[in-house]
Amino acid sequence: MDFLNYFGNVFTVYHISLLIGGTFAGLVLGALPGLSPTMAVALMIPFTFHMEPAAGLILLGAMYTATVAGGAISAILVNVPGAPANIATAMDGHQLAKQGRAAEALYYCFTSSFIGGVLGIFVLIFFTPPLADLALKFGPTELFWIAILGITIIGTIGSRSVIKGLLSGLFGIALSTIGANPMLGEDRFVYSEHLESGIHIVAALIGLFAVPQILTLIEEARKDKNTSVHALGESKLVRSVVYNLKRFKALTIGSLVGIIVGIIPGAGGQIAGLVAYDQARKLSRNPENFGKGEPDGVIAAESANNAMVGPSLVPLLTLSIPGSPTAAVLLGGLLIHGLFPGPDLFTIHAEVTWTFIDSLLVAQVFMLVIGLILSRHSGWIMKIPGHYMAATIFILAAFGTYSIQSSYSDVVVMATLGVFMYFAAKLGFSPAPVVLGIILGPIAEDNFLQGKLIGESGDGVFSYFTSGMLNITMIILCAASIAYSVYTETKARKMRASLIK
Amino acid sequence: MSLLTQKFTKAGITIGTGLLMLGVSVANAESYPDRPIGVMVAYNPGGATDFQARIATLASAKLDKDEKPISVGQPIYVTNKPGAGGRKGWNWFASKAPQDGYMLAAYNVPHFIAQSIVFDTKYSVDNLEPVGNWGADPAVLIVGKDSQFNSATELVEFAKANPDKVTVSGAGKFVGHHIAFLQLEKAAGIDLKYVPGKGGVGAMKLVKGGQVKAGFNNLSDAARTAGDIKILAVADLERHAFLPDVPTLKELGIDVDNSSVNFRGLMVPKGTPQAVIDHLATTVPIMFNDKKTLGKMKQTNSPVHIMNRDEVLKMWAERQAALTELLAELK
Numbered sequence: 151m152d153f154l155n156y157f158g159n160v161f162t163v164y165h166i167s168l169l170i171g172g173t174f175a176g177l178v179l180g181a182l183p184g185l186s187p188t189m190a191v192a193l194m195i196p197f198t199f200h201m202e203p204a205a206g207l208i209l210l211g212a213m214y215t216a217t218v219a220g221g222a223i224s225a226i227l228v229n230v231p232g233a234p235a236n237i238a239t240a241m242d243g244h245q246l247a248k249q250g251r252a253a254e255a256l257y258y259c260f261t262s263s264f265i266g267g268v269l270g271i272f273v274l275i276f277f278t279p280p281l282a283d284l285a286l287k288f289g290p291t292e293l294f295w296i297a298i299l300g301i302t303i304i305g306t307i308g309s310r311s312v313i314k315g316l317l318s319g320l321f322g323i324a325l326s327t328i329g330a331n332p333m334l335g336e337d338r339f340v341y342s343e344h345l346e347s348g349i350h351i352v353a354a355l356i357g358l359f360a361v362p363q364i365l366t367l368i369e370e371a372r373k374d375k376n377t378s379v380h381a382l383g384e385s386k387l388v389r390s391v392v393y394n395l396k397r398f399k400a401l402t403i404g405s406l407v408g409i410i411v412g413i414i415p416g417a418g419g420q421i422a423g424l425v426a427y428d429q430a431r432k433l434s435r436n437p438e439n440f441g442k443g444e445p446d447g448v449i450a451a452e453s454a455n456n457a458m459v460g461p462s463l464v465p466l467l468t469l470s471i472p473g474s475p476t477a478a479v480l481l482g483g484l485l486i487h488g489l490f491p492g493p494d495l496f497t498i499h500a501e502v503t504w505t506f507i508d509s510l511l512v513a514q515v516f517m518l519v520i521g522l523i524l525s526r527h528s529g530w531i532m533k534i535p536g537h538y539m540a541a542t543i544f545i546l547a548a549f550g551t552y553s554i555q556s557s558y559s560d561v562v563v564m565a566t567l568g569v570f571m572y573f574a575a576k577l578g579f580s581p582a583p584v585v586l587g588i589i590l591g592p593i594a595e596d597n598f599l600q601g602k603l604i605g606e607s608g609d610g611v612f613s614y615f616t617s618g619m620l621n622i623t624m625i626i627l628c629a630a631s632i633a634y635s636v637y638t639e640t641k642a643r644k645m646r647a648s649l650i651k
Numbered sequence: 652m653s654l655l656t657q658k659f660t661k662a663g664i665t666i667g668t669g670l671l672m673l674g675v676s677v678a679n680a681e682s683y684p685d686r687p688i689g690v691m692v693a694y695n696p697g698g699a700t701d702f703q704a705r706i707a708t709l710a711s712a713k714l715d716k717d718e719k720p721i722s723v724g725q726p727i728y729v730t731n732k733p734g735a736g737g738r739k740g741w742n743w744f745a746s747k748a749p750q751d752g753y754m755l756a757a758y759n760v761p762h763f764i765a766q767s768i769v770f771d772t773k774y775s776v777d778n779l780e781p782v783g784n785w786g787a788d789p790a791v792l793i794v795g796k797d798s799q800f801n802s803a804t805e806l807v808e809f810a811k812a813n814p815d816k817v818t819v820s821g822a823g824k825f826v827g828h829h830i831a832f833l834q835l836e837k838a839a840g841i842d843l844k845y846v847p848g849k850g851g852v853g854a855m856k857l858v859k860g861g862q863v864k865a866g867f868n869n870l871s872d873a874a875r876t877a878g879d880i881k882i883l884a885v886a887d888l889e890r891h892a893f894l895p896d897v898p899t900l901k902e903l904g905i906d907v908d909n910s911s912v913n914f915r916g917l918m919v920p921k922g923t924p925q926a927v928i929d930h931l932a933t934t935v936p937i938m939f940n941d942k943k944t945l946g947k948m949k950q951t952n953s954p955v956h957i958m959n960r961d962e963v964l965k966m967w968a969e970r971q972a973a974l975t976e977l978l979a980e981l982k
Binding site: 191192193195196199286287288289290329330335337346347348415469470471472478479480481482483485486487488490491492493555556557596600603604606607608 | 695696697698699701702705706709729730731732733734735736738739742766769770815816817818823824825844845846847848849852855856857859860861862863872875876878879947950951952
């Protein structure tokens with residue numbers, strides 16, 4: 151119960167103002183495309199140089215949690231996820247917004263983020279030692295199977311037909327092979343200077359989501375339909391929060407998935423939302439509502455995103471192994487203050503460490519309150535006429551893409567992919583599987599290559615990939631996931647057939 | 652306004668602007684630096700090179716008691732251009748960066764030299780000019796804490812009996828860890844298996860998780876987590892102050908020199924005016940030597956090794972020769 155002793159350190163005027171400032175800035179920055187949590191934390195680290203270690207970490211922690219939630223705002227309101235983690239939120243969240251339930255969707259988003267976030271941090275507080283050992287057991291083979299497990303859900307995410315989903319996913323995986331091979335260094339498919347460093351995931355995310363949205367808005371503005379102007383609806387704050395709390399199943403699935411994905415180093419929090427969304431749909435009584443504005447979709451995705459934050463710090467704080475890309479950047483933030491992950495962190499530096507962890511808990515409360523207040527007033531965004539909205543997204547997309555790594559090439563890639571996606575979307579393809587492919591491709595490839603090298607020097611590649619409890623569990627999960635997809639697909643076909651009769 | 656006056660006005664503006672620009676450029680050469688200076692880091696923000704570059708340049712605008720600059724004389728900001736193991740940023744720097752001294756870059760030796768030998772890059776030691784070195788991080792040979800090996804000699808003996816059975820992780824191909832690996836193989840006459848990890852952190856994880864039998868990693872990172880691993884040897888000419896009890900490979904009779912040591916410092920592109928290079932060459936080492944900077948470096952466990960331009964030029968030339976020979980045998 152060490153953590154209870156350090157709340158006093160959090161509640162100083164300076165620290166609380168840092169928390170409020172960091173949370174507010176994080177929510178706003180997170181909502182901008184391009185400023186993913188990883189970027190936001192990286193940009194903030196130099197500012198903490200001159201701060202006390204505790205103050206610096208409080209600011210970084212608040213930014214981390216808030217940007218993860220903030221990405222949902224733009225996902226819901228304009229269908230442009232602020233970060234890869236918020237793709238799943240856009241699927242039902244934006245549908246809700248289109249039905250005039252934008253504020254409601256945002257209430258779900260922040261309530262679930264809060265619940266998931268708090269649960270995740272409790273995992274960090276109480277289960278750090280046993281889970282740290284578990285995290286180490288995930289080697290190349292286990293991570294390879296996790297990537298394959300992710301690929302099994304590609305076909306069913308966001309697309310109307312499984313074939314189109316799989317094709318989009320394949321396209322994403324193909325895109326991810328462009329650039330220098332991360333393991334061996336050789337260039338692959340670098341036909342143009344712009345492709346030299348491959349396709350950055352956030353540049354692709356912005357292109358695939360924002361550009362089609364811009365073009366669609368312009369198209370509709372010309373037709374003078376102005377479909378983007380929606381009635382805001384009453385903002386039923388209390389009713390929405392109560393409804394959210396009653397969605398016990400979606401919340402549990404989301405938080406559990408988020409916690410598990412967070413602990414596994416290298417899997418990346420980016421897929422927590424999508425995996426949770428997929429599980430929530432498979433276990434739902436009305437899976438057909440997903441993609442049409444089902445609150446459970448938003449609830450599962452957002453609780454997963456924030457539940458991932460606490461556990462992603464478990465392997466970081468104990469073993470210096472980050473559980474997510476953002477945690478990797480946070481490692482730099484820790485080192486700069488002379489805080490070296492390991493046992494020292496909880497003995498010599500206990501005061502700073504526990505103050506930081508406690509501040510993460512308090513940050514969740516601020517995120518909830520500020521988020522709900524912002525949601526109440528964010529509805530005006532939905533009233534902005536389409537052509538203004540298109541221009542704004544256009545500027546933010548170009549600016550956000552350039553800012554990722556100060557690279558003009560990223561902007562070219564973003565625009566090219568975006569225009570391509572606009573036409574593909576007209577044929578029924580969806581951007582979500584493409585992004586998932588870009589995320590999962592390198593995880594599968596790197597870990598396969600590493601596993602292959604290790605296997606070759608041992609008992610052989612095949613046996614290395616198929617032995618061990620964790621590997622076998624993963625393979626069974628992959629098989630179950632595929633079998634379930636086949637089962638639902640045939641059931642749906644039979645239903646359609648009987649309807650025709 | 653008549654056509655003639657218009658023409659005159661236009662000509663006047665053109666000449667005026669021309670003179671103004673001339674004036675500015677003359678002023679530039681004499682009063683360098685008169686505006687903030689950038690440092691391009693070819694790796695992600697938050698990584699070791701990034702945060703060390705930020706700490707190393709902290710004192711750039713510091714003034715003495717008489718309000719005179721003690722080192723470079725202008726604030727320095729860091730801009731990141733990561734990608735392809737550093738190749739993207741350095742390609743940009745060698746081919747597109749302004750050659751006026753207002754854009755510096757952080758270098759990592761042996762990385763950029765090895766890359767320029769193996770790949771078709773736009774940079775090499777021939778078109779870059781060092782101005783000072785701030786750090787040197789040797790590679791260390793590590794194994795998991797439950798490993799069967801207790802010394803580098805035991806590992807070498809085992810590898811002799813079991814060729815290709817010892818897996819060794821490192822941060823990637825053609826970085827310091829890979830160079831140390833190749834040197835160990837060659838010097839000890841053994842065949843090991845190199846497993847490139849996802850950066851130093853990923854390589855360390857493979858060792859701690861027991862997925863590989865051994866690894867080369869940064870001395871600074873290994874020293875930080877000494878409780879979770881066994882550090883068998885240092886790939887450098889002398890023992891390191893952070894790990895006084897760990898022998899060098901050379902002491903153990905394995906002839907590995909300091910070619911794999913990760914040197915970090917600042918450079919400008921070739922074509923930068925000599926006056927600017929001279930100014931930076933004298934002031935940059937002073938900037939690195941600042942008391943507060945050294946304190947921060949110590950706090951972050953970053954091994955400091957300050958060298959001036961001439962020393963770096965010599966070190967670059969040595970590396971170029973050694974790496975050309977070592978990597979030629981690979982092909």
